[in-house]
Amino acid sequence: MIALIFDGVLAVTLVALAWRVLAAPDAFEAVVVFITLGLLMALAWGRLAAPDIALAEAAVGAGLTGVLLLDTLGALPHGSPPAQAAAHAEIRGRGWPARVATGLLATTLGAAVLSLEPRPSLLAGQVSAHLGQSGVSHPVTAVLLNFRGYDTWLELGVLLIAIIGVLALRGSTRLSGETLARPPAVLAWLIRVLTPLILMVAGYLLWLGKHAAGGAFQAGVVLGAAGVLLWLAGWHPVAREWLWKVLWVIGFLGFIAAGLGQLLAGANWLEYPPETAATFILCLELGAAISIGATLAGLFIALHFPPRENLSGGPNERRP
Amino acid sequence: MIEQNQIYGIAAVLLFCVGLHGVATRPEMVRKVIALNIMGAGVFLFLISVAWQGARAPADPVPQAMVLTGIVVAVSASAFALGLVRRLAGLAEESAAEHGESPAAPPKEDPK
Numbered sequence: 001m002i003a004l005i006f007d008g009v010l011a012v013t014l015v016a017l018a019w020r021v022l023a024a025p026d027a028f029e030a031v032v033v034f035i036t037l038g039l040l041m042a043l044a045w046g047r048l049a050a051p052d053i054a055l056a057e058a059a060v061g062a063g064l065t066g067v068l069l070l071d072t073l074g075a076l077p078h079g080s081p082p083a084q085a086a087a088h089a090e091i092r093g094r095g096w097p098a099r100v101a102t103g104l105l106a107t108t109l110g111a112a113v114l115s116l117e118p119r120p121s122l123l124a125g126q127v128s129a130h131l132g133q134s135g136v137s138h139p140v141t142a143v144l145l146n147f148r149g150y151d152t153w154l155e156l157g158v159l160l161i162a163i164i165g166v167l168a169l170r171g172s173t174r175l176s177g178e179t180l181a182r183p184p185a186v187l188a189w190l191i192r193v194l195t196p197l198i199l200m201v202a203g204y205l206l207w208l209g210k211h212a213a214g215g216a217f218q219a220g221v222v223l224g225a226a227g228v229l230l231w232l233a234g235w236h237p238v239a240r241e242w243l244w245k246v247l248w249v250i251g252f253l254g255f256i257a258a259g260l261g262q263l264l265a266g267a268n269w270l271e272y273p274p275e276t277a278a279t280f281i282l283c284l285e286l287g288a289a290i291s292i293g294a295t296l297a298g299l300f301i302a303l304h305f306p307p308r309e310n311l312s313g314g315p316n317e318r319r320p
Numbered sequence: 321m322i323e324q325n326q327i328y329g330i331a332a333v334l335l336f337c338v339g340l341h342g343v344a345t346r347p348e349m350v351r352k353v354i355a356l357n358i359m360g361a362g363v364f365l366f367l368i369s370v371a372w373q374g375a376r377a378p379a380d381p382v383p384q385a386m387v388l389t390g391i392v393v394a395v396s397a398s399a400f401a402l403g404l405v406r407r408l409a410g411l412a413e414e415s416a417a418e419h420g421e422s423p424a425a426p427p428k429e430d431p432k
Contacts, residue, residue, distance in 0.1 A: 049372060056391050292392060
C-alpha cells in the first residue's frame, strides 16, 4: 500500500514537472526542471524493475541532454522581456482549443491503457528459453547484442547520421583544433580527479552487462560524459582529426565485420555460435560503447563551437 | 484495485499529451525540442509499464532493450535538432542585421 502511494506521488510529480517545464516563462528554468524530470524518471524506471534504463536515463536524461540544452540556451540570442511577454500573451489567447484536444486525447489514451489486460509476454518466454545460448546471463544484454543485434547495429548507424548531420550544419568537420581558452582552476582540478573514476565506472558497467544491469549503452553514455568534461577542462580527449572518425564508426563497422564473418562461416547475419558468443558480445559491446561515447562527446563539441569559417566563403580549408 | 504499472501507464499517457501540447503551442524552438523529449519519455514509460510483470518478477527484456536503444537515439536526435535551432537563430540574426533591425527580437512564427 505504501509502495502504491509512493508510485502515485512519483507519477503525479512527473506529470506536474513536465507541465512546469512547458509552462515556465523562463527558458533556463524550463531546462533545469527538465533535468530534474530526468532524474525522477530514473527513479520511475527503478520502480518498474528496469535498472538498465534507470542507469542510462540518469546519464542521458539528467546529464547529456541537460548539457546540450543549457549550452544551446547560452548560445541563442535572448529575446527582450517585452517580446517574450507578448509571445506568452499570444499563446494564452489561443490555448483553449489545444487544451481541449489534448484533454480528449489524454482521456481516450488513458482509458485504453486502463483496459489493457495483463498477460505474460511471449517474447519474454522465448528470451528466457534461449538465454543459455546467448553467451550472457543478463536477458536485456542478450536481447540487445544477440537476439536483436540488428537494432543495436542500426542504432549505431543513427548515431553516425546524427553526427554527420550536425557536422554538415556546422560546415566544418574539424573538431580537434577547438578548445576552450582557459578553464577555471577548480574545474580543471576536479575533472583531473574525476576522470579516472568515470573511466573506471564505464569499464565496470561494460563488463557488468554480461550478468547484471549495465552494458554498452550505459558505458558509452558515461564515456560521452567523460569526453565532454575533459573538453571543458581544456584537454583534448582525442587529439587527431582522423581518430575522431575512427572512433565514430568503430562500433558500426564492428557489427558489419561480425556479421560478414559469420556469413562467410556459413551462419546467418549476426548469428553467433553459442560457444564463442560471449567473446563476440564483449568485443561488439566495447566497440559500441566507444562509438556511443565518442559520438555523444563529438555532438556536444560540434554544437558548442560555431564554425569559424564563413559558410558562404567557399570550401573550408584545412589549417596545418 | 489499481496496479503499480497502471499508475505509470496513466502517467505515461499524461506525459505524452503534455509534451504534445507543448510542441503545438510553445513558440520557442528550444522549448519544442524539450517538449518532444517529454513525449518520448511518455512513450518509453508506457512501453516499460507494459513490460512490468509483477513486483517479484523481472520486467520483459524486449521492451527494455527497445527503450534503451530509444533513449540513445533520442539524445542524438535532440542534439541534431538543437544544431538546427542554433543555425536558424544564426540565420535570423544575420538577416535581421542586414535589414537593420534589432537582432534581439525573437523570430515570429505565425502570421496573424
